[in-house]
Amino acid sequence: MFSSVSLCAADLEQDMDTLNANLKIVKKTDDAREMQQALTRMRAAAQDAKQSTPDKLEGQPADSAQIKDYHAGLDSLAADLEQDMDTLNANLKIVKKTDDAREMQQALTRMRAAAQDAKQSTPDKLEGQPADSAQIKDYHAGLDSLIAQIDVVSTLAKANNVEGAKREAAKFDEIRNTNHKKFR
Secondary structure, three states: OOOHHHHHHHHHHHHHHHHHHHHHHHHHOOOHHHHHHHHHHHHHHHHHHOOOOOHHHOOOOOOOHHHHHHHHHHHHHOOOHHHHHHHHHHHHHHHHHOOOHHHHHHHHHHHHHHHHHHOOOOOHHHOOOOOOOHHHHHHHHHHHHHHHHHHHHHHHHHOOOHHHHHHHHOHHHHHHHHHHHHHO
């Protein structure tokens, strides 16, 4: 029979395996849905891993710097809002610059996944707001409008209409500027 310590170690190892496997998916896939599912599994595994303590930290008080650092590291495995915004910005530059429909689609896939992931975060300006507050709902609505526009541009790129996609992509700036005024 396993002891509770070895069960925790096995659970932690399984969580780490889940994190690693899904990180590989995130890095390789061009499918926004597959990427979002992998990010969701990573987030769940990171939360589960916080329930266990690695052998090296066994015996440390829950409020120790080492335990806090361990938890912070797990929290950072799923992209934070700043990383999501950096991903959006970097890939928007690709969308605006490329003449290759496939490269554009790949950038849009990354943008969509980052926008979806950003919905899991709260901007500093809204910290402490209840999840059902008007401000949080407005923040999510802004991301939903971005996702909808990404889908419009993506449809054009898939049809190999790069020029039309670029014209529609110009609307990303307006969406960004409107929402940054509210939430940044």
